[in-house]
Amino acid sequence: xxxxxxxxKAAQPDELTFEENALIEVLNHExxxxxxxxxxxxxxxxxxxxxxxxxxxxxxxDGVSASPTAAAASSSAPKPSAVIMARTLAxxxxxxxxxxxxxQIFYDELERRNVGTAVLSEIFGRWPSxxxxxxAFYKELNERRPQLVSGESEIIGDIMFSHxxxxxxxxxxxxxxxxxxxxxxxxxxxxxALGKLIKDCxxxxxxxxxxxxxxxxxxxxxxxxYKLMLEKILKYTSDSHPDLKNLQxxxxxxxxxxxxxxxxxxxRENVEQLFLLQERVxxxxxxxxxxxxxxxxxxxxxxxxxxxxxxxxxxxxxxxxFLFNDMLFLTVLHNxxxxxxxxxxxxxxxxxxLKVYREPFYYNDVSLGSPRPEIMSTLWTLCPTSFQRxxxxxxRMAWKAKSRYLEIRSLHTTHTD
Numbered sequence: 001x002x003x004x005x006x007x008x009k010a011a012q013p014d015e016l017t018f019e020e021n022a023l024i025e026v027l028n029h030e031x032x033x034x035x036x037x038x039x040x041x042x043x044x045x046x047x048x049x050x051x052x053x054x055x056x057x058x059x060x061x062d063g064v065s066a067s068p069t070a071a072a073a074s075s076s077a078p079k080p081s082a083v084i085m086a087r088t089l090a091x092x093x094x095x096x097x098x099x100x101x102x103x104q105i106f107y108d109e110l111e112r113r114n115v116g117t118a119v120l121s122e123i124f125g126r127w128p129s130x131x132x133x134x135x136a137f138y139k140e141l142n143e144r145r146p147q148l149v150s151g152e153s154e155i156i157g158d159i160m161f162s163h164x165x166x167x168x169x170x171x172x173x174x175x176x177x178x179x180x181x182x183x184x185x186x187x188x189x190x191x192x193a194l195g196k197l198i199k200d201c202x203x204x205x206x207x208x209x210x211x212x213x214x215x216x217x218x219x220x221x222x223x224x225x226y227k228l229m230l231e232k233i234l235k236y237t238s239d240s241h242p243d244l245k246n247l248q249x250x251x252x253x254x255x256x257x258x259x260x261x262x263x264x265x266x267x268r269e270n271v272e273q274l275f276l277l278q279e280r281v282x283x284x285x286x287x288x289x290x291x292x293x294x295x296x297x298x299x300x301x302x303x304x305x306x307x308x309x310x311x312x313x314x315x316x317x318x319x320x321x322f323l324f325n326d327m328l329f330l331t332v333l334h335n336x337x338x339x340x341x342x343x344x345x346x347x348x349x350x351x352x353x354l355k356v357y358r359e360p361f362y363y364n365d366v367s368l369g370s371p372r373p374e375i376m377s378t379l380w381t382l383c384p385t386s387f388q389r390x391x392x393x394x395x396r397m398a399w400k401a402k403s404r405y406l407e408i409r410s411l412h413t414t415h416t417d
């Protein structure tokens with residue numbers, strides 16, 4: 001709970017108008033410098049500037065915390081599950097309004113300017129589907145709200161469980177997010193009028209400078225909150241609670257959806273890396289060209305696990321190396337005057353080319369070891385040993401990659417021995 005230090009008159013339809021000393025219940029932190037709240041006197045909800053309010057000093061004595069942060073810190077006692085469920089409703093309402101705001105400011109405006117359905121689909125992907133999903137989700141939760149507020153019911157797990165399977169739409173959105181942003185950037189460069197229109201739309205956002213790209217990041221962030229939200233509800237749900245089973249099933253389903261979204265993001269990033277390597281690596285007659293998108297026996301698609309610099313022990317020669325799930329690929333900069341940043345990212349500034357250094361090291365030719373004391377712990381080291389084998393030394397910072405490498409190598413060896 002906060003109290004208004006000054007009176008404020010709404011400048012946008014979704015903002016609150018309030019008088020000095022008005023009490024506002026904080027519902028959520030929206031954009032930087034703006035919170036969402038509800039006027040206790042009228043029940044009207046909307047956004048308000050943070051610098052116009054202060055913590056309500058009598059709030060703690062009334063049993064209400066001064067802010068969401070203070071509420072978490074003021075007591076370690078379990079909160080009633082109904083309170084958390086009410087916050088779930090606020091979470092869905094805020095997310096729905098965010099989607100609708102972006103739809104109104106950007107999507108609808110571009111549609112009115114006859115940008116074209118195909119172009120809109122390339123840029124926004126499944127955004128319209130996200131809007132419809134969020135509206136349906138919020139509608140059911142809002143219909144349950146009176147019972148939640150009155151304490152007549154504390155059950156929302158059935159609603160969560162029925163809607164979460166549809167959240168795989170987020171996976172599709174995550175998989176095409178970067179492609180949509182690249183398409184938008186290219187269109188703005190090719191059509192200055194479209195670029196100007198996008199800038200005009202961005203100026204209509206509350207901050208006045210919030211780019212369209214920032215809205216594309218939100219779905220990726222929000223999907224992870226479903227799992228956290230359900231985890232918190234379960235924490236305050238007793239074993240005898242009638243909603244326990246629904247909530248547990250919803251939590252498991254939310255975990256599956258989140259894993260699918262994360263996997264889609266990893267696959268998207270991996271494809272981008274492979275594409276850039278195929279485009280940037282120069283092969284020689286001594287080393288046959290490799291198709292990085294090849295399928296690997298027993299392992300499926302090739303994936304890049306780690307990239308970085310490697311120094312030869314004796315000569316100190318610097319190599320740019322890429323550790324895949326089937327090989328270690330070594331390259332050098334084709335032109336030392338054109339530096340390269342790892343991991344590779346598609347950018348107009350990326351001009352560096354890589355030249356293949358030698359044939360790749362496949363698993364049967366590589367062993368693992370620890371870095372030597374005299375070698376900097378932040379470097380990878382390739383140490384030649386007897387029998388024409390090599391030791392690939394990982395620093396501590398790459399331990400996760402090493403563990404993953406061992407798992408894949410074990411799988412590979414099992415199928416080839």
